[in-house]
Amino acid sequence: MSETPLLTASALHKSFGDNHVLRGVDLEVRRGQVVALIGPSGSGKTTMLRSLNGLSTPDAGTLAFDGGPSVDFAATAGARGRAARAAQVARDAVRDRSAMVFQHHNLFPHRTVLQNVTEGPTQVRRVPRAEADARGRELLARVGLADKADAYPRELSGGQQQRVGIVRALALQPDLLLFDEPTSSLDPELVGEVLTVMKELADDGWTMVVVTHELAFARAVADEVLFLDGGVVVERGAPRQMFTEPREERTRQFLHRIL
Ligand code: ADP
Numbered sequence: 001m002s003e004t005p006l007l008t009a010s011a012l013h014k015s016f017g018d019n020h021v022l023r024g025v026d027l028e029v030r031r032g033q034v035v036a037l038i039g040p041s042g043s044g045k046t047t048m049l050r051s052l053n054g055l056s057t058p059d060a061g062t063l064a065f066d067g068g069p070s071v072d073f074a075a076t077a078g079a080r081g082r083a084a085r086a087a088q089v090a091r092d093a094v095r096d097r098s099a100m101v102f103q104h105h106n107l108f109p110h111r112t113v114l115q116n117v118t119e120g121p122t123q124v125r126r127v128p129r130a131e132a133d134a135r136g137r138e139l140l141a142r143v144g145l146a147d148k149a150d151a152y153p154r155e156l157s158g159g160q161q162q163r164v165g166i167v168r169a170l171a172l173q174p175d176l177l178l179f180d181e182p183t184s185s186l187d188p189e190l191v192g193e194v195l196t197v198m199k200e201l202a203d204d205g206w207t208m209v210v211v212t213h214e215l216a217f218a219r220a221v222a223d224e225v226l227f228l229d230g231g232v233v234v235e236r237g238a239p240r241q242m243f244t245e246p247r248e249e250r251t252r253q254f255l256h257r258i259l
Contacts, residue, residue, distance in 0.1 A: 004067040006031050006176060006207055007052065007094070012061035012073075014047055021047050022058065023231035027209075029176065034208045036218035036239070039228035040254060045211040048228065049178055052209065053098045054091050065094045066175065099174035103181045105165030107153040113140065113164050114149040120172050132171070139167045143197050159190030163197055170201075177201065179210040215258060219243050227251045 007029040014022040021044045029035050037045045050056035052063070057073065064070035069090045076087035099120075107116045117136040121127040127135075140149055143163045153161055162182060169177055179198065183191040195217050202208060202221045212218055218225050219239040226236045227248075235242060235251045246252045 003030065005029060006033075006066055007209075008062075008064045008070075009052060010062045012048065012051055012058045012063075014044075014051060014056060014058045021231050022051065022061075024061070025228070025231070025233055027052070027226065027233075029207060029209060031175075031207050032205045033223045034202045034210065034221055036222035036225045037209065037211045037228060038213070038215065038218055038225060038254075039234075043228040044231040045228055046180055049100075049180055049209060049211050052094065053100060053176075053178055054095045055100070063090070063094065065090065065097065068093050094176075097174055098176040098178055099169035099172045100178040100180060101162075101165050101169050101182045103185050105153075105161050105168075107161060107164060107168075109153055112150050112152060113145065113156070116153070116164060117168050117171050120168065125172065136167070136171055139170050140164075143167055144193075157190060158186050159193045162186060162190075162194045166194070166197055166201075175207060177206050177208045179208060179212070181211050181213065184213060213258075215243070215255070227254065229254070 005028045009025065009027040012022050012025045025048055027035065037048060039045055047056055051058045059077070060074035062070045062072050069086055071087045071090040076083055079087060114133060114136050117140065118132040121132040122129055137146065137149055140146055143166065145160060145163055148156060148160065153164070156164065183194050186194065191214070195214060199221050222239050224236060225239045225242050226233050227242065228234065229250050235246060235248045242251065243255065246255060
């Protein structure tokens with residue numbers, strides 16, 4: 001019996017006004033898998049990622065999480081009553097069991113690192129304070145920030161702040177980690193430390209979908225790479241194949257420009 005995918009998205013469409021940004025994108029993520037979304041700026045990568053956890057609502061397509069009910073966005077857009085509630089349950093499942101790491105970490109400036117990390121678990125997940133603190137410290141230690149628990153975000157480098165952003169996501173104990181270009185706002189010399197942490201998470205078996213411009217990272221860490229252009233997946237496959245022998249001319253051109 002084949003294992004149920006953790007997340008299945010099919011034929012997602014999304015427009016902003018006249019701008020048809022997603023034009024039928026499919027994505028399947030299996031437990032423990034790392035999927036990288038690459039492609040030129042404006043190709044729809046972030047919109048795709050945000051559609052996976054409800055930050056953006058597609059106009060059409062379906063989404064199912066961990067064998068649960070599938071949301072059909074077109075059918076439920078104006079739905080009421082039972083259909084609307086069923087869709088909400090399915091959407092909540094993804095939202096509750098995934099956590100996003102953003103380009104800008106958005107840490108609360110007037111709270112300590114540990115307070116930033118425990119906010120979600122204590123407020124949203126109702127984890128007792130002592131337990132949230134203990135787990136938060138453990139996670140901070142895991143990314144090399146044990147001694148920063150009581151510091152304020154402004155006392156940290158950009159790379160350290162982004163590592164706290166990652167810990168904040170981990171503290172929610174999600175099944176799925178979503179990364180939206182987590183290194184693109186960092187100075188080049190700080191990128192490596194964040195990618196290292198992400199690689200360790202992948203090695204630890206976390207399931208991850210990563211929007212990234214870091215092609216070397218995608219190549220080294222991803223199990224599958226999707227190349228988006230113009231709101232469609234132009235090519236998907238194992239990184240080794242895609243980076244060495246892309247099947248599509250558009251992929252070849254993109255990789256050639258960027259590498
Ligand atoms: P990428 O991540 O590949 O750079 P995005 O998904 O961020 O692409 O954006 C794809 C297109 O959608 C762009 O043209 C962008 O301007 C547009 N877009 C994204 N989010 C919004 C929004 N909230 N409102 C209007 N247009 C948006």
